[in-house]
Amino acid sequence: MSMQRRTVLGAALALPALACPAVTRAQGNFPDRPLRVIVPFGAGGPTDVVGRLLTDPVQAAIGQPMVIENRAGAGGNIGTREVARAAPDGHTLVLNAASPLVINQWLYRDMGYDPLTAFAPVSMLTTGPLLVIANPRAPFSTMGELVEYAKRNPGVVNYATAGNGTVPHLATEMFLRAAGIELTNVTYRATPQATQSVLSGETALFFDSPASITHVRSGAVKALAVTTPRRFAPFPEVPTVKESGGPEIAVEAWYGLLAPAGTPADRVARLHDAFATAIKRPEVAQRLAALGFEPVGNRPEEFAVTIRAEAARWGDVIRAANVRIE
Structure with a gap:
């Protein structure tokens, strides 16, 4: 995907200048530029x-x-x-x-x-965990429902990755092997484009960064699971992959x-x-x-x-x- 798109994350970056305590260890003039x-x-x-x-x-x-x-x-x-x-x-x-x-x-x-x-x-x-997100129109709302749907329809579900060999890609591969199902990989240049593909419905699923919780809270996507063995404190309402009906995996x-x-x-x-x-x-x-x-x-x-x-x-x-x- 050649287009560059900034996500709503950009709006979250505006922090006021913060006064940090000075580092007390003597370090000469470093850094001097x-x-x-x-x-x-x-x-x-x-x-x-x-x-x-x-x-x-x-x-x-x-x-x-x-x-x-x-x-x-x-x-x-x-x-x-x-x-x-x-x-x-x-x-x-x-x-x-x-x-x-x-x-x-x-x-x-x-x-x-x-x-x-x-x-x-x-x-x-x-x-942080990976956050498994799905398009709201996807015919599944839990990892268990995804597994059942994929077994009935092998290869039909498209999932996004932000490049082959990335952590989200390999986490998805771990999940597919553990669940014994087949999905179709659609590869994008970067995470924002992969996230956008789920928002638009171009793909149904993405093992995304936890920052996509902003899209979950806005209702733009639905959260299926987190990839850690335990629920994640910043959004405890999202179940683990196992709790959501899938096989147990652990990826941070x-x-x-x-x-x-x-x-x-x-x-x-x-x-x-x-x-x-x-x-x-x-x-x-x-x-x-x-x-x-x-x-x-x-x-x-x-x-x-x-x-x-x-x-x-x-x-x-x-x-x-x-x-x-x-």
Whole structure:
């Protein structure tokens, strides 16, 4: 899909400038110029949303502008590779979703970087479930009804993905294999376009980011389930996949910040303090909750452990599902 469309998420990004407490750790003059934060996906998607919500509080904390740059393409590899090759001085960062860090290595022959060695993890910023949404006119309102309908009509239901090999795509593949059903994949360039396809009725189903709860609350789509084992606190009325009559699956979508490998540890610590403080501010946490995200802000070493564990997990899923990039 070539058209660019911003979702209603854009309206949720206007946060007033927030006065964050100064980071007390002595860090010299770093940063001494604007932070360049690359988002390797299109504007209006969930990764972009997280970055723009953090812009004002991070700027207040570090005393320098924070500039978001969208560098979409190749499943997030293009923007991620740019940061992997940047000077390791802490001024160029990547705010990333899981795919370029733990999934793409199993799908692409050469990404131009090794996600396990090319970066210095700073912090996992947010996490949340995928939210399974359906067009209001779809002939099912629960995951159990979807399974029954698909078994009677194999291949008839179209489901959206925001690129092959993305977390929503692989989560859908996990669900289809566990349920023993066949749906038809329609691939879009980015999350906003995939969401829009469900809104318009072009597709019936999408394992979307939790930010699509705004469309559920407006009545534009219906929520079938969340992909976490337990209900999600920001919208507890939505059942889990199992509670909704489907097979049990467990998938979370997370977003994190990384610097190029070799960035000095004191600068990584300074960045961690600024972003972890910003993500947990009540004003930011409240806005994130409205969009279906939970703040994390964990330590760099904790984020590194998660990246390695998730890479191993998704490698197993991809091999089992025989997913390939054509």
